[in-house]
Amino acid sequence: MPHTAPLSELKWTRGYSDPDWIRRFTSAGRELSPSRRVWRGREQRRELPGRDAGIDTVEITAPDGRTxxxxxxxxxxQTDALLVLHRGTVVHETYLHGTRPETAHFNASAAKSYLGLLAATLAHQGELDRDARTSAYVPELAExxxxxxxIDDLLHMGTxxxxxxxxxxxxxxxxxYQAVIAPQMWxxxxxxxxxxxxxxxxARATGAPGTAFRYENGNVEALAEVLRRVTGLTTSALLSELIWSRLGADEDAYYVLDSEGVEAACGGFSATARDVARLGEMLRCGGAVGGRQVVPEAVATTIVSGVPDGYARRVRFPAAPPDSPANLSYHDLWWVLNDPYGSFMASGIHGQRLFVSPRLDLVIVHFGSQVMSPSVPPAPLVPAFxxxxxxxxGLG
Incomplete structure (x- = not known):
């Protein structure tokens, strides 16, 4: 009699390899898991002006020479949404595969960078000590x-x-990790x-902290617990209070929750493309929205300039092929491009990106459901941006 794999086993094996299955998770997380909203606050929605800049005609040269x-x-x-802001104006906006402007789309590991903003803001305010041991805030993690x-090791993936x-x-x-927060993925x-x-x-240490870069979700979840202990707020409430309620957002965002009602801080966040673009525009403008500081200017401007010498510098982007040049840095849970334009980005699996390039006056949000497979080359998103x-x- 032929063996029939249980449904859970089928879900596990196709979780990264079927774009339609990926899209089910990236666009409908609230239907699949418990969630907690990140409240948009009472502020009036902040308009995003628009104009057509003819981006459809731009020819993009990929690293392999393709145009x-x-x-x-x-x-x-497998793009679901692309939004381009230039000098605060929407110059391109596309939605595909049923995604709409009001769709809260999975941000995946781009959410790590948003938590990094919260930690950096609290440290700037003197509420969090970057040099303190994690166990000083969360004794249960001592062993x-x-x-x-x-804390600085967690912010630089240094465990x-x-x-x-x-x-x-x-x-x-x-x-x-996905299995921990999504039983349907067991x-x-x-x-x-x-x-x-x-x-x-x-988790048990296999090396001293602060000596090497290793991209790992646990650093972010440990940091999220530290922030909850410091502030007494859930991750959702903290993000709402410090950032989301001050952007003039269109919609609430949300985090998916684990079985204990704790936010999946390293990757369980969903929001609309327009609201993520508002966050990026705030950072492009030195942490300000409409002339009012949302995050301290020093926090926004040191994402690029504050990369510690010798720490997580020139690391390799996780999706890059082994023979590619290692030309990225990593600071406070943000990827730093080390390009002439001061660019940095939040990046997540399946093509989630928030790309900010201050010297190009540019913010780009990309949501996708791209297959993760050695047989499917990654799309050249950053070169395209x-x-x-x-x-x-060049248009002036």
Whole structure:
């Protein structure tokens, strides 16, 4: 009699390889998991003016020499939304595959950068000590890989660990983390942790903190717990209070929750493209919205200039092929491009990007449902963003 795989096993295996299945998760998270809103506040919606800048005609040269126009880029990236702001004006806006301007789309690991903003703001205000050990704020983490790490180590992915005695593998650990917060993603026979807290408790150090860069979700979840202890607020309430309610957002955002009602801070955040663009525009403008500071100017302007010497500098972007040049830095959970334009970005799996380039007066939001497979080359999103930016800059 042929073996029929349980539904949970089928979901596990196709989770990263079927764009329609990916899109189900990226656009309908509230229907699949418990969630908590990030309140938009009582402020009046802030308008985004618009004009057509003819971006559809721009020819994009990919690193492999191919030339693409936007429809071809959208096909390669399984694009759900692209929004381009130039000098605060919407010059391009596209929605595909049923995504709409009001759709709260999964941001994936781009959410790490938003938490980095919260931590950097609290540190600037003197409420968080970057040099303090994590265990000083969360004693329960003392015996884990995160306990001896400084807050600054968490902000720069500076821990080394293994979970539950497994040899560390980035892709496997990413899927295991997804299983913690989404039971429908459990592989057959799963008996692992069922909450973020339980997951973190299984992490054991395999090296001293602060000595190497390793991109790992646990750093962000440990940091999120620190911020909850410092402020007494949920992650959703903290993001609303410090940032989201002050942007003039169209919509509430939301986080998905684990079985204990804790936000998946490292990747469970969803919001509309327009509201994420508002966040990016605030950063492009030195942390201000309409002349009022939302985050301290020093926090916004040091995302690029504040990268510590010798720490997480010239790291390799996770999706880059092994032979590509390692030309990125990482600071306070943001990717720094080290380009002539002061560009930085929040980046998430399947093509989620918030790209900010102050010297090009540029903010780009991309939402996607791109397949993650060695047989499917990544879409050249960042080269496309920069070429769009230089095109707009040339128009004056």
């Amino acid at each position: 693409l126009k936007l429809p071809e880029l959208f096909a390669a990236a 884990t890989a995160f306990g001896a790490a400084r 080394r660990m293994s979970y539950a005695g497994r040899a560390f593998d980035k892709a496997i650990e990413a899927q295991r 592989p057959y026979g799963y008996q692992g942790p069922t909450s973020i807290r339980e997951h973190l408790s299984t 920069l070429q769009i930016g230089t095109h707009l800059d």
